Amino acid sequence: MRIRRFARPYARAIMDAAGSPQKANEIRGELMRFAAAMHSAADLREFYANPAFDEATKVAVTTRIAGRMKLSELAAKTLDVLVRFHRINDIDAILAALAAYVNSALGVAVAEVQSAKSLTPDEISQLADTLSKKVGKKVELDIRTDPALLGGFVARIGSEVWDASVAGKINKFRESLA
Numbered sequence: 389m390r391i392r393r394f395a396r397p398y399a400r401a402i403m404d405a406a407g408s409p410q411k412a413n414e415i416r417g418e419l420m421r422f423a424a425a426m427h428s429a430a431d432l433r434e435f436y437a438n439p440a441f442d443e444a445t446k447v448a449v450t451t452r453i454a455g456r457m458k459l460s461e462l463a464a465k466t467l468d469v470l471v472r473f474h475r476i477n478d479i480d481a482i483l484a485a486l487a488a489y490v491n492s493a494l495g496v497a498v499a500e501v502q503s504a505k506s507l508t509p510d511e512i513s514q515l516a517d518t519l520s521k522k523v524g525k526k527v528e529l530d531i532r533t534d535p536a537l538l539g540g541f542v543a544r545i546g547s548e549v550w551d552a553s554v555a556g557k558i559n560k561f562r563e564s565l566a
Contacts, residue, residue, distance in 0.1 A: 399485035
């Protein structure tokens with residue numbers, strides 16, 4: 389995933405304010421809960437996007453939501469800053485940048501995996517272990533289903549790609565015949 393340039397300073401500030409990658413990861417989890425609530429409520433997204441509502445109203449609503457969600461003081465302050473700087477609707481990009489910083493600090497690689505079918509927990513665990521051995525880091529999986537692969541999976545960590553899909557094997561066979 390590409391990290392948006394504007395999101396980096398906000399993510400860096402959260403990392404610095406948290407004091408440790410583990411604490412920043414906890415804050416990220418809290419902010420993800422808020423983002424999920426925003427995504428599930430169209431009226432809330434429209435509220436933040438609407439310039440007719442002044443900043444004070446938006447801050448008050450955000451503070452009330454943070455209180456009901458029992459967010460930590462740092463998470464609530466982060467949301468306050470995002471509202472004041474008109475970046476609350478960009479929270480997903482900021483969380484992606486924060487995840488990249490946290491994973492880098494903790495030595496975790498994120499593998500984007502496309503699978504032909506839904507994977508069982510055992511298959512997920514085996515795939516994570518195998519990829520972890522290949523890259524020499526702990527690996528977290530971001531799994532999406534793509535039936536066009538016909539079978540197997542394609543995993544990407546950074547610029548490295550492991551294609552163990554049936555569609556990939558068919559394409560390689562076609563290329564070898566040409």
